[in-house]
Amino acid sequence: MLNFIKKIIKNPEKFSEKEKLEMLVSVAEKEISPNELAEIIKFIKSKQAIKINLPDSIDICGTGGSWLARINTSTLACLKLAKMWIKVTKHWNKASSGRFGSFDLLEILWVEIAESTEDVLREYTQNNIAFLYAKKFYPFFKEFAEVRKKYAKPTIFNIIWPLLNPANADYQIIGCSFEDKIELMIETCKILWRKNVLIVRGEDWLDEVTLSDKTLVYELKDWKIDKYYITPEDFGLKTVNISEIMAEKIEDKIDIARDIIIWWVENYYNDLVDLNVKVALKMLGK
Numbered sequence: 001m002l003n004f005i006k007k008i009i010k011n012p013e014k015f016s017e018k019e020k021l022e023m024l025v026s027v028a029e030k031e032i033s034p035n036e037l038a039e040i041i042k043f044i045k046s047k048q049a050i051k052i053n054l055p056d057s058i059d060i061c062g063t064g065g066s067w068l069a070r071i072n073t074s075t076l077a078c079l080k081l082a083k084m085w086i087k088v089t090k091h092w093n094k095a096s097s098g099r100f101g102s103f104d105l106l107e108i109l110w111v112e113i114a115e116s117t118e119d120v121l122r123e124y125t126q127n128n129i130a131f132l133y134a135k136k137f138y139p140f141f142k143e144f145a146e147v148r149k150k151y152a153k154p155t156i157f158n159i160i161w162p163l164l165n166p167a168n169a170d171y172q173i174i175g176c177s178f179e180d181k182i183e184l185m186i187e188t189c190k191i192l193w194r195k196n197v198l199i200v201r202g203e204d205w206l207d208e209v210t211l212s213d214k215t216l217v218y219e220l221k222d223w224k225i226d227k228y229y230i231t232p233e234d235f236g237l238k239t240v241n242i243s244e245i246m247a248e249k250i251e252d253k254i255d256i257a258r259d260i261i262i263w264w265v266e267n268y269y270n271d272l273v274d275l276n277v278k279v280a281l282k283m284l285g286k
Contacts, residue, residue, distance in 0.1 A: 012143035034187035062175030062207035065154040082129035089167035170195035175207030212242035
C-alpha cells in the first residue's frame with residue numbers, strides 16, 4: 001500500500017487521468033491498517049513544500065463525503081475561534097466532488113492564500129488564524145483535482161488530507177462521515193503522537209459535531225483513546241430538525257456565512273457553529 005501511494009505521489013504527472021482514477025479507486029477499496037496510514041502520512045509530510053511549525057494551534061476540518069447540503073461549519077467555527085484570540089491553523093481545500101468547500105467560501109470572503117512561511121506567520125500573528133491551502137503545501141494534490149472531481153466519490157485522499165495539518169497543530173477536531181474509518185483515523189493519530197484529537201461524526205451523518213442528533217466522539221488525549229457521545233444539550237443548546245441546518249444553494253451558504261461572521265445573526269446555523277466552537281473551547285480547557 002505504502003509503495004503504491006509513493007508511486008502516485010512521486011510522479012503524478014506521468015500517469016493519465018484514467019490511471020490515476022484506477023489507482024485511487026483500488027487503494028480506497030483495500031483495507032489499510034493504522035500503521036500503514038501513519039507511514040503514508042509521514043511520507044507525505046516529508047514532501048511538504050512550505051515548512052511551518054505552530055503546534056499550540058487548533059484545526060477543525062472534515063473528510064467530506066457526507067453528501068448532505070451542509071454549510072461550511074468548520075471554517076466558520078475557526079473564524080469565530082480566531083476572533084476569541086484562539087490560535088488557529090486551518091487546513092483547507094477545494095471540494096473534490098464539485099460541492100462548495102472551504103476554499104470556495106474563503107475565496108469569496110477575500111481571504112488571502114498563504115504562499116510562504118512569512119505569509120503564514122504574518123496572518124497567524126495579526127489575525128490569530130492562518131489558512132493553509134492544501135495544494136500550496138502539498139502540490140501533488142492538484143495533480144488529482146480533476147480526476148477526483150469527475151469521479152465525485154470519496155477516495156483515500158478524504159482520509160489522508162485531514163491528518164496532514166501543515167503547521168503540526170497539537171489540537172484537532174476532525175469530522176469523519178465514514179463510520180468505518182473513525183477508529184482507523186484515531187489509532188493513526190496515536191501512532192503519530194498527536195497531542196489531543198477528536199474524531200467526530202454526527203448520527204445524522206454530518207462530518208462535524210451536529211445540532212440535529214447526538215455526535216459520536218473518539219478522543220485521543222494523554223495517549224489514551226476514549227469513545228463517548230455528546231448532545232447539543234450538553235453545551236446549553238437544543239436539538240433541532242436536520243432541515244433547520246441544511247443549505248442546498250451556494251448563494252444561501254454564502255449569505256449564512258456572512259450573517260454569522262459579519263452580522264452575528266442568531267439562528268440555528270449560528271447555533272451549529274457555536275456548538276463546534278464550544279467543543280473546541282472545552283478541548284482547550286477554556
